[in-house]
Amino acid sequence: MWSWDFAISILPQLLQAMVVTIEATIVGFIVATVLGLFWTICRRSSIKPLKFAVVAIVEFVRSTPLLVQLYFIFFVFPTFGITLSPFSAGVLGLGLHYSTYLTEVFRTGIDSIPKGQWEASTALNLSKIKVWTHVIMPQAIPPIIPMLGNYFIVMFKETPLLSAISIVEMVQAAQIIGSNSFRYVEAFTDVGVIFLLLSYPASLLFQYTERRIQHRFDLSVKASKIEEDHYATNK
Amino acid sequence: MPRTSDASLLNQEPYVKYRNIGMKFGDTEVMKGINFDILSGEKVAMIGPSGSGKTTLARMLMTLEKPTEGTIEIGGKLLWHRRANGKLVDANLKHLRQVRGQIGMVFQQYNLFPHMTILRNVMEAQVHVLGLTKKEAEDRARKILKKVGLEHKCDAYPAQLSGGQQQRVAMARAVVMKPKIMLFDEVTSALDPELVGEVLEVIREIAEEDEMAMLLITHEMAFARDIADRVVFMADGQIIEQGPPEQIFNYPQHQRTKNFLSRFSTEFH
Numbered sequence: 057m058w059s060w061d062f063a064i065s066i067l068p069q070l071l072q073a074m075v076v077t078i079e080a081t082i083v084g085f086i087v088a089t090v091l092g093l094f095w096t097i098c099r100r101s102s103i104k105p106l107k108f109a110v111v112a113i114v115e116f117v118r119s120t121p122l123l124v125q126l127y128f129i130f131f132v133f134p135t136f137g138i139t140l141s142p143f144s145a146g147v148l149g150l151g152l153h154y155s156t157y158l159t160e161v162f163r164t165g166i167d168s169i170p171k172g173q174w175e176a177s178t179a180l181n182l183s184k185i186k187v188w189t190h191v192i193m194p195q196a197i198p199p200i201i202p203m204l205g206n207y208f209i210v211m212f213k214e215t216p217l218l219s220a221i222s223i224v225e226m227v228q229a230a231q232i233i234g235s236n237s238f239r240y241v242e243a244f245t246d247v248g249v250i251f252l253l254l255s256y257p258a259s260l261l262f263q264y265t266e267r268r269i270q271h272r273f274d275l276s277v278k279a280s281k282i283e284e285d286h287y288a289t290n291k
Numbered sequence: 292m293p294r295t296s297d298a299s300l301l302n303q304e305p306y307v308k309y310r311n312i313g314m315k316f317g318d319t320e321v322m323k324g325i326n327f328d329i330l331s332g333e334k335v336a337m338i339g340p341s342g343s344g345k346t347t348l349a350r351m352l353m354t355l356e357k358p359t360e361g362t363i364e365i366g367g368k369l370l371w372h373r374r375a376n377g378k379l380v381d382a383n384l385k386h387l388r389q390v391r392g393q394i395g396m397v398f399q400q401y402n403l404f405p406h407m408t409i410l411r412n413v414m415e416a417q418v419h420v421l422g423l424t425k426k427e428a429e430d431r432a433r434k435i436l437k438k439v440g441l442e443h444k445c446d447a448y449p450a451q452l453s454g455g456q457q458q459r460v461a462m463a464r465a466v467v468m469k470p471k472i473m474l475f476d477e478v479t480s481a482l483d484p485e486l487v488g489e490v491l492e493v494i495r496e497i498a499e500e501d502e503m504a505m506l507l508i509t510h511e512m513a514f515a516r517d518i519a520d521r522v523v524f525m526a527d528g529q530i531i532e533q534g535p536p537e538q539i540f541n542y543p544q545h546q547r548t549k550n551f552l553s554r555f556s557t558e559f560h
């Protein structure tokens with residue numbers, strides 16, 4: 057029978073585990089973003105071996121299960137002398153796995169920047185770094201914020217996999233509560249509700265941020281598109 | 292052999308020298324054996340039919356397109372190459388950046404940075420390339436925007452401007468860098484006819500006041516005749532004929548030049 061008292065009494069324990077879940081998601085996403093950007097830039101590099109190596113790594117990581125990667129980092133790395141705490145191994149695994157998706161997202165954003173922006177940057181003699189940080193990225197990021205937000209939430213919902221390497225995140229905490237009390241219903245219902253209460257507002261927040269950022273130069277992007285079409289049809 | 296320029300007459304060393312330039316896109320050869328000079332401060336207008344290679348020639352100088360053959364020198368320095376043990380080797384990015392600091396370019400499509408205000412568009416490279424302080428860069432940007440008649444648009448974004456205004460900003464952004472040579476590639480072709488005049492007016496002002504050399508690719512024949520020291524006619528990846536505007540427009544020597552100019556003849560009557 058459902059017990060409200062029990063469902064409420066286990067909340068502190070679950071909320072503690074929720075902090076772990078959120079931490080893992082945020083740190084994992086930062087790792088995924090940094091690595092994803094790094095892959096994207098390497099794939100655009102003119103150094104062929106680097107490019108091919110990165111393409112191979114990305115393809116490999118994307119086509120193997122996250123769970124296997126987590127096991128590998130946590131249980132196999134130590135035999136090469138790299139021992140990581142469960143949390144470090146977890147966020148590294150999550151970050152690495154999702155970086156291979158994010159690199160595609162970044163690429164989409166970068167490819168959508170008209171060639172003329174690169175050429176104007178060259179004509180002004182801006183350094184490569186300045187071109188990326190001041191011209192390309194500020195234009196490439198806003199349109200991909202919804203996709204990035206989507207991956208953030210998908211990643212958040214994948215965190216229960218971290219229990220496989222002994223991290224006590226929410227699902228693992230519920231599992232422990234359930235096996236100690238035999239009250240699985242309350243434990244997992246609570247977890248489900250907490251996930252919902254976090255991911256739904258998060259997705260609303262992403263939509264809002266996207267609209268805010270996009271609004272400022274949405275006009276300009278549209279206007280320059282129209283200008284280009286106008287030119288294309290007149291040429 | 293066609294006259295390369297008036298350089299030999301004036302006994303002045305050209306500022307830009309294209310030597311034996313060839314260009315292939317894949318298997319298609321679009322130009323071959325081009326020799327072409329521009330003197331310091333000289334205003335050169337380049338005309339010719341579509342696909343003749345005018346843009347390609349300008350883009351090579353701006354380091355946007357690497358010639359597949361030949362060399363370009365600017366201010367006595369090789370642009371795409373450097374000498375190592377008496378041999379020519381490809382220049383690295385550092386070298387390209389050093390040399391192309393002397394060159395500015397304005398494009399047909401303006402290519403302003405849409406996420407920056409007009410003021411920031413004009414400040415950006417001053418700060419990051421010339422190393423000026425924000426204050427200095429802003430003062431200079433405002434001054435030059437005033438000159439092109441857009442000081443009241445400093446805080447606007449490019450999308451809020453007309454094509455003609457955007458192109459004037461693009462010119463301010465290039466000129467504020469004080470290049471020794473400016474390349475204009477059909478900068479009025481994307482504009483509505485009624486906006487062409489204001490942009491040409493700015494070019495004329497720059498041409499009259501500034502010491503910088505100019506390579507002006509254009510279909511505005513009357514304008515070319517007006518401001519150019521020399522007119523170059525290109526067709527099929529070759530320089531067919533060049534000389535002072537009166538000579539090219541009034542007494543063209545080659546049939547191709549005559550044919551080409553006859554299409555614009557109404558402009559002269």
Ligand SMILES: Nc1ncnc2c1ncn2[C@@H]1O[C@H](COP(=O)(O)OP(=O)(O)OP(=O)(O)O)[C@@H](O)[C@H]1O
Pocket residue numbers: 316321339340341342343344345346347348
């Ligand atoms: N990126 C490219 N790839 C393949 N061919 C090209 C490329 N750029 C130019 N060409 C070819 O090179 C030739 C010269 O082109 P270019 O753009 O320099 O001519 P143009 O004189 O500027 O013509 P227009 O007056 O139309 O601007 C053309 O035949 C063109 O098709």
Ligand SMILES: [Mg+2]
Pocket residue numbers: 345346347476477
């Ligand atoms: Mg052209």
